[in-house]
Structure formats: structure tokens, C-alpha cells
Amino acid sequence: xxxxxxxxxxxxxxxxxxxxxxxxxxxxxxxxxxxxxxxxxxxxxxxxxxxxxxxxxxxxxxxxxxxxxxxxxxxxxxxxxxxxxxxxxxxxxxxxxxxxxxxxxxxxxxxxxxxxxxxxxxxxxxxxxxxxxxxxxxxxxxxxxxxxxxxxxxxxxxxxxxxxxxxxxxxxxxxxxxxxxxxxxxxxxxxxxxxxxxxxxxxxx
Numbered sequence: 001x002x003x004x005x006x007x008x009x010x011x012x013x014x015x016x017x018x019x020x021x022x023x024x025x026x027x028x029x030x031x032x033x034x035x036x037x038x039x040x041x042x043x044x045x046x047x048x049x050x051x052x053x054x055x056x057x058x059x060x061x062x063x064x065x066x067x068x069x070x071x072x073x074x075x076x077x078x079x080x081x082x083x084x085x086x087x088x089x090x091x092x093x094x095x096x097x098x099x100x101x102x103x104x105x106x107x108x109x110x111x112x113x114x115x116x117x118x119x120x121x122x123x124x125x126x127x128x129x130x131x132x133x134x135x136x137x138x139x140x141x142x143x144x145x146x147x148x149x150x151x152x153x154x155x156x157x158x159x160x161x162x163x164x165x166x167x168x169x170x171x172x173x174x175x176x177x178x179x180x181x182x183x184x185x186x187x188x189x190x191x192x193x194x195x196x197x198x199x200x201x202x203x204x205x
């Protein structure tokens with residue numbers, strides 16, 4: 001728990017794209033561009049916000065990007081084992097109606113899978129080890145990725161490659177309800193400024 005308390009994911013004074021989406025539900029703004037993603041609507045309606053951010057704090061370790069005067073301008077989550085790592089989180093309700101979340105941070109961004117067989121949470125219960133869980137989560141998220149907005153996936157992956165941070169795939173599973181969201185692993189910090197760094201110069205070879 002001490003580790004979670006230190007995570008910027010849990011300090012909502014620092015904004016991130018997930019909080020932005022949730023704000024469209026908690027404090028609605030009119031306009032077609034302010035409609036929240038379906039996955040976050042489910043998360044808010046089912047009071048799973050705290051569970052989601054606890055999962056992020058556990059699975060998506062953040063490292064500070066420091067700017068002037070050692071201030072943190074943002075936190076990023078570099079891939080733990082090189083490029084193409086992604087965070088997969090499956091969140092939903094099991095057959096007893098209990099909120100559940102499971103995931104990891106070393107999945108392959110190019111994961112694919114076949115149509116899931118049976119109930120995900122029941123299948124998870126029968127997994128014997130981490131490898132079985134990895135295969136189940138990877139296959140399930142990989143299958144539903146095929147039906148998600150490919151432009152959004154490609155753009156998010158591109159941004160993550162430039163920023164050296166991981167993409168986060170959030171898959172909501174609740175009976176017949178299935179929806180997905182994807183976002184870069186970035187938490188904003190302060191907006192540091194130091195006018196003494198401002199300059200105009202010509203650089204030559």
C-alpha cells in the first residue's frame with residue numbers, strides 16, 4: 001500500500017487523459033467533442049474509478065521528467081523490456097457481480113487473439129500460473145483490439161514511441177458489455193518556466 005500511496009496516478013492534483021475522460025461524466029460539458037468514451041462511462045456508473053487507478057498505480061510505474069529547477073513536468077512509464085511493451089488491463093464484474101481488475105505491463109502491442117471462449121473471469125480462475133494469465137489476457141485484449149478504432153490505436157502507439165512511454169489498453173468486460181479505451185501512460189506535472197533560458201541563436205556546423 002505504501003508503494004501505491006506514492007504513485008502520481010493516485011494524486012489527482014496532477015491531471016491525465018483518463019481523468020479528463022472521467023471529468024466529462026462527473027462534470028458534463030455540452031458538445032459532441034466532449035462525449036466520454038463508453039469504457040469510462042461504465043467505470044463511473046459501476047463505481048470502479050478507484051479500482052482502475054489502483055490498478056494503474058500497481059501496473060504502470062511512473063518516472064519523472066524533470067525540467068528547470070528540478071521540477072517535474074510530467075511522469076512517464078517506459079517499457080520495462082524494450083519497445084512494443086504495452087499495459088493491458090481488463091476490468092469488469094464477475095458472475096457474482098464483484099468488481100475485478102487484472103492486467104500487466106509487459107504485453108506485446110501487436111497482440112492478437114481468437115474469439116474468447118466462455119466467461120473471462122471464470123477462465124482466469126482456472127489459470128494455473130502467470131503464463132496462463134498472460135495468454136488469457138493477451139488473447140482477450142488482442143481479439144477486441146481488432147474491432148477498436150485503428151486510427152486511435154495507431155496514433156496512441158505513435159505518441160508513445162515518441163515519448164518513450166507505454167500505451168495503456170483498458171478492456172471493460174461485464175456480461176455482454178464489451179468496450180475498450182487506449183491512452184498513453186502520461187501524468188502531467190507542473191508547467192515550469194525560467195525566462196533565463198529563453199534565447200535566440202544561430203547554430204552552425
